[in-house]
Amino acid sequence: MEYGHGYGRGHAAGAGHRLPPALRAPFEARTWREFGYVLLSLPLSVVLFSWTVTMVALGAGLLVTFLGIPVLAAALAGCRGFGVLERARARGLLGLEVADPEPLRTRKPGPAAWMGALLKSGSSWRHALYALVQFPWAVFTFSVAVTFWTCGWGLLTYPLWFWVFPAYAGEGGLQLYGDAHHSVYLDNPFEITVTALVGLIFTLVTPWLVRALTTVDGLLVRGLLGPSPLSARVVELESDRGTVVDTAAADLRRIERDLHDGAQARLVSLAMDLGLAKEKLREDPRTAARMVEEAHGEVKTALQELRDLARGIHPAVLTDRGLDAALSAVASRCTVPVTVEVDLPARPAPAIEGIAYFTVSELLQNISKHSGARTAAVDVWRTEDRLMLQVTDDGVGGADVSRGSGLAGLAARLDAVDGVLLVDSPAGGPTRVIAELPWRPGA
Template sequence: MAPPGALRRTYTWIAGHTPWSAWARRNTVFTVAAVPTALPATAAFAVLIPAPGRAPVALLLLLLLQPLLTVLQRSRLWALLAQDVPPVGHLRPWWTPRGWLERLRAESTWRQYGYHLLVSPLAGLGGGLVALGWAVGLAGTSVFAWSWMRPVSERGTGWTDDEVLLTVAGALLLLLTPWLAAGLARLDSGLARRLLGPNRARELERRVEDLAESRAGVLDAADLERRRIERALHDGAQQRLVSLAMNLGIARAALRDLPPEAKAVIDEAHREAKEAIEELNSLVRGLHPAVLEDRGLDAALSGIAARAPLPVELTVELAERPGPTVEAVAYFVVSEALANVAKHARANRCQVVARRHGDRLRITVTDDGVGGADPAGGTGLVGLRKRVGSVDGTIVINSPLGGPTAVTVELPCAL
């Protein structure tokens, strides 16, 4: 025995697909509404078949009516099936000569024209068949209701075999016509979405281009913001700390008769001020070093290699400078990779190679450490992946146990 939930769902499905259901009415009205919109193409074929010489005129008239017919078809889809077919955007209005020339050149115009010329007449024919199916089905099912209208001489005393056959055939037709309408509605709406709306592939391409442009703008804005923060720190907070350290140094040298406790406080403050200056210098270099903007990636990477706690062999071969955003990402990659080597690799030496191959910048950081770096773990490697991915770059980390470890990054030079 079927569970009550399954029986309830079956009953609901049957009730929703009866000939008198909203589903049947909606599909029927949609398919029958295709008949009037198919009249222009039908008229064009009516002129074309008996008089082929008038074919250009008939097809031209249909082309002129194409914008209006497209609006009517989109309205039919929205009003009867609640399906929205977005309009195709154009740069110029249709009533201007350039607007018409733009539409004639557009691929979307000829897709819409193909729908109105080929699909619309077939949809109109299908709508006529659905209307005929309903009419014949109702007439056959109600044969006993109107059989009394026949002459008395033709009426029998009971039901004839023909009347029973007509009644059964009419009932079957009433059951099948809604499904015919549903199939035609689904086919027509699917073709309308593909032919009357924008080209989905081209829309996706355009959207990808827009997203790439907007992302490049965001990256440039972020890079400019980093530079602004670097200048603010360098010219503001850093200068104040330097002035504070100088004043504390002068006070320590000039005030010799202070108690030992006061001198200790001044010494501690002077030492902390100098440490704060060093930390601020490191922070500023991490944000956007001035040498990167002034002298390029070669000089900036040389500074990183010189400050590294282990020997670094640096090779930079760049015929021309990449974009500023790519330079900043490359600087961050090398800085973070060398920091990871110093913290975790227990390496004796490291090699950094930066070369340009066509329109790609390839950076390789290799060390002779213990290896075993997990690309999926650790905030350093995850940060590298995110920073490289922000400019459509790729990163490959090869770090077997026992070493060596090689981090290879490729970045697009133009962004």
């Protein structure tokens, strides 16, 4: 928890729109981009559908020969290429950010390995499924959107162009009904006004209808053209594993540094002092006795440093008595009075218990160094399958994970075990930090 001052304030919000969203939607750029997306979907889906059906059918038919596999691989490669275009179109017109699917992984170089990777890739077949599903959906959305759009604007602007019928068609206006005996034309002021009002309704409804249709398009793109949940989870686990490895390496370096600069250096000095005392034992017993006494003090200091180092690796009180006693011991060493309340039905797994202990320990150290608080509190409890930790203080506030401080490293460590770190620290305080860890029962 690192604290600071000088928080910037966001710019004041601009003047609000005078028109409500329902009235300004037909004129918004977002509406026209979504309508453009629907218009482009039909021709692109025709090309993609034709390519996929033709190539897959041809490849399946040629599987009895050696040509079937290359043709199928080319079909899937083409689908993946269209997928790049579709993701870019969704990003540009719908504002939908969809990550690229997992890349092909080949163990050996060469065309055969590449074709095998294409045919084994679930992402490639999802692209082909997208081509088959997108075509009928694109036909439907194009028909609905264009019909509503043209009818809405056409009827809304009818008072501006109804004169075309008597001037050039020899009719009173737009024909609403007609048979061999009777015809109804929209030609008087009342009918023209009602027609414009109906067009207004269509015009106001159309943007929301198009938005609903493109929402389904977004789900198709995200679900079939993006990375699969399994691959995303694998990437996340690989990242978490890297975080854990880096954290373990950093801890080993810290332990080595503490041993080298602390206890080891002190013990080397102690050995030299005892050697000098041994030499002076016969010549000057009084000086030797004083040197031994000083060495005895150094031994006590070295032992304390080793205890502190061992406590930093894994405190014995945590192993023997659990979180309540261990956190109380940490709180007693904090420079700020800390109240500790632990309400757990049982002890969690040792790994989770250790992470919880070191999380609270680091937060209390930050309070001592940076907060300027008068009091602090630690609360630990269990909620369903989560272990909850809350550390609060009445200090100056200003803690921010995004600044790359110690909180950022702590958040990364928690994320590596499916944990979450939430920080609420406005300028002037108070500060509240909540950490969530998965609950795993102890043995």
